[in-house]
């Protein structure tokens with residue numbers, strides 16, 4: 001295996017999760033998990049339903065209480081303080097998108113920039129960047145977010161995250177519920193963002209698509225990272241299943 005030993009932290013890691021665990025009552029949803037991202041890296045987290053992928057992202061953000069350490073740009077991220085984490089530049093696009101249906105597209109985007117308060121020039125610059133990336137959002141600024149198509153809602157969720165000025169973007173299954181072509185389009189946009197220098201941690205179930213844009217992937221099963229792979233090591237879904245199910249207990 002050409003990959004680094006799982007859990008080993010590269011010296012140039014910009015982001016590192018060290019022994020992060022989380023539980024819901026008696027359910028141990030996240031056994032101690034460790035992973036890292038290098039500067040400008042796009043890394044995928046793949047795994048079947050219930051593997052603990054969303055719990056991992058929520059624990060990183062401090063949305064789910066967890067034990068362990070999360071470091072970003074050389075400093076610990078606060079725990080139990082999602083706003084504080086976002087203020088440090090770590091922004092989550094949550095599972096199910098988390099947009100506000102009864103509000104307009106534009107209001108949803110503005111909400112993403114709430115940490116900037118009154119810096120209207122910067123808000124305008126960011127808005128233009130989001131519209132350049134997703135022209136469909138520009139055309140639908142006054143439309144209610146809830147009436148957008150699934151793909152447009154996902155664009156809005158990503159656009160809103162970009163309005164917060166992320167220095168690390170976390171995404172929870174951005175392709176969920178989208179037709180394959182639209183899913184590929186969304187992931188390609190993420191690849192573009194990453195090529196612009198933004199580090200990305202991408203949770204996905206659509207492994208082949210994620211592996212097209214990711215430099216590496218962590219494979220999760222039953223609350224653990226069971227392997228770290230590079231895209232060339234996975235040539236068929238069977239390869240993945242072998243990793244997941246050989247570590248099922």
Ligand SMILES: Nc1ncnc2c1ncn2[C@@H]1O[C@H](COP(=O)(O)OP(=O)(O)OP(=O)(O)O)[C@@H](O)[C@H]1O
Nearest residue numbers: 024027029047048049050051052053054055056205
């Ligand atoms: N709020 C909760 N209360 C109790 N158990 C939970 C809660 N949220 C998640 N779990 C459990 O924790 C485990 C991990 O769930 P999680 O949502 O992190 O998985 P996932 O990998 O994101 O799955 P999916 O691909 O279906 O989104 C599952 O067994 C799930 O049932």
Ligand SMILES: [Mg+2]
Nearest residue numbers: 053054055095
């Ligand atoms: Mg999930």
